[in-house]
Amino acid sequence: xxxxxxxxxxxxxxxxxxxxxxxxxxxxxxxxSASLYGKYIMELGDGHGSLSAKLNYRYQxxxxxxPDNNDITVIPQYRIWDARVAWNSEDxxxxxxxxxxxxxxxxxxxxxxxxxxxxxxxxTFGAPRTxxxxxxxxx
Numbered sequence: 001x002x003x004x005x006x007x008x009x010x011x012x013x014x015x016x017x018x019x020x021x022x023x024x025x026x027x028x029x030x031x032x033s034a035s036l037y038g039k040y041i042m043e044l045g046d047g048h049g050s051l052s053a054k055l056n057y058r059y060q061x062x063x064x065x066x067p068d069n070n071d072i073t074v075i076p077q078y079r080i081w082d083a084r085v086a087w088n089s090e091d092x093x094x095x096x097x098x099x100x101x102x103x104x105x106x107x108x109x110x111x112x113x114x115x116x117x118x119x120x121x122x123x124t125f126g127a128p129r130t131x132x133x134x135x136x137x138x139x
Contacts, residue, residue, distance in 0.1 A: 024069045030061040030077075049089045056082040065112040072121045078108035080126070095136040105129040 002008050002017035009015040025031070037056040044050055058080045066073035081104055086097035105128055114121045 019068065021067050024067060025064055027067045028063055028065060030063040030075075032059070032061040034059045047090045049087055049094075052084075052086050052088065054084045054086075056080075058082075066114055066118060068118070070114065070118040072118060073112045073114045075109045075112060075123075078106055078126075079104070080106055080108070093138050095134075095138075097134045097136075098131075099134065100129065100131040102127060102129045 005020040006017040007020065008017055035056070035058050037054060039052060039054040041050055041052045060075075060078055062077045063075050064070070064073050065075065080102050082099070082101045083103060084097055084099040086095055088095050106126075107128070108126045109123045110126050111124045112121050113123075
């Protein structure tokens, strides 16, 4: 009762079949991904605290959210850059930081939901470029 390329779960046909996904890319598993960051700290001296700068980079190769690698469920590759600059007080009680995430305003998918036997899909997207200032007090 199972079609070509699938295997029966048991001798009882009501238990269904297991599709054969041989040669397919694993679901939610990009072949390549990377994450790098660099940080630089400069002491200001004379009780003025320090400045720090941080740059992040994330890369993800394309991936599929469907085990049969249906093109409708692909998440294309993307590259994201983030940056942050902060001042820290000499006693580390205060920090004022300016930051920007997704500097290039990359439009990228984070998840894909497929329905109706893989004929329709809905996606959620990562945040667009965002920026802000954060003030932290440690007591």
